[in-house]
Amino acid sequence: xxxxxxxxxxxxxxxxxxxxxxxxxxxxxxxxxxxxxxxxxxxxxxxxxxxxxxxxxxxxxxxxxxxxxxxxxxxxxxxxxxxxxxxxxxxxxxxxxxxxxxxxxxxxxxxxxxxxxxxxxxxxxxxxxxxxxxxxxxxxxxxxxxxxxxxxxxxxxxxxxxxxxxxxxxxxxxxxxxxxxxxxxxxxxxxxxxxxxxxxxxxxx
Numbered sequence: 001x002x003x004x005x006x007x008x009x010x011x012x013x014x015x016x017x018x019x020x021x022x023x024x025x026x027x028x029x030x031x032x033x034x035x036x037x038x039x040x041x042x043x044x045x046x047x048x049x050x051x052x053x054x055x056x057x058x059x060x061x062x063x064x065x066x067x068x069x070x071x072x073x074x075x076x077x078x079x080x081x082x083x084x085x086x087x088x089x090x091x092x093x094x095x096x097x098x099x100x101x102x103x104x105x106x107x108x109x110x111x112x113x114x115x116x117x118x119x120x121x122x123x124x125x126x127x128x129x130x131x132x133x134x135x136x137x138x139x140x141x142x143x144x145x146x147x148x149x150x151x152x153x154x155x156x157x158x159x160x161x162x163x164x165x166x167x168x169x170x171x172x173x174x175x176x177x178x179x180x181x182x183x184x185x186x187x188x189x190x191x192x193x194x195x196x197x198x199x200x201x202x203x204x205x
Contacts, residue, residue, distance in 0.1 A: 019162075050063065095161070
């Protein structure tokens with residue numbers, strides 16, 4: 001059977017896996033999921049009901065973008081996006097988790113923004129405060145190196161951060177590109193890659 005990725009075009013977590021698949025040159029059938037009306041086929045595969053969900057050629061099913069990313073890197077290691085050294089790998093996972101946490105907060109803020117008359121104002125403020133606290137952390141890190149883990153090559157941490165910031169631009173605005181120059185240079189440079197450029201989220205009209 002063919003590999004299958006259940007995804008949503010605007011999902012930062014789906015984009016993370018799409019970039020990895022492209023970089024590793026792995027053929028994969030893409031199946032878009034309507035997150036407002038999830039099909040039974042999808043829910044049988046994903047008890048948590050979230051994208052992405054990856055189905056391997058042997059029928060193995062996995063969800064959660066980081067679990068999928070780690071599986072892909074261990075199974076198809078060229079090119080690799082996680083360091084082999086345990087301490088460096090831990091550092092990569094820390095930044096990847098921080099990037100995913102940023103993405104989660106942006107998603108929650110956007111969802112609450114759609115129904116702001118129902119959302120407690122303190123929760124909206126909390127999300128906004130968290131996002132504003134996290135963004136400069138990435139900018140400060142990138143002031144020291146070309147990528148989040150150094151100057152040599154990008155890693156899964158960069159991919160996760162790229163996707164979260166891309167989602168930020170999609171849902172809100174690109175003011176952060178003006179305010180944070182290190183982030184801007186890193187973000188724009190990575191968008192020169194075909195895998196990144198081809199997965200840019202498209203706003204619905």
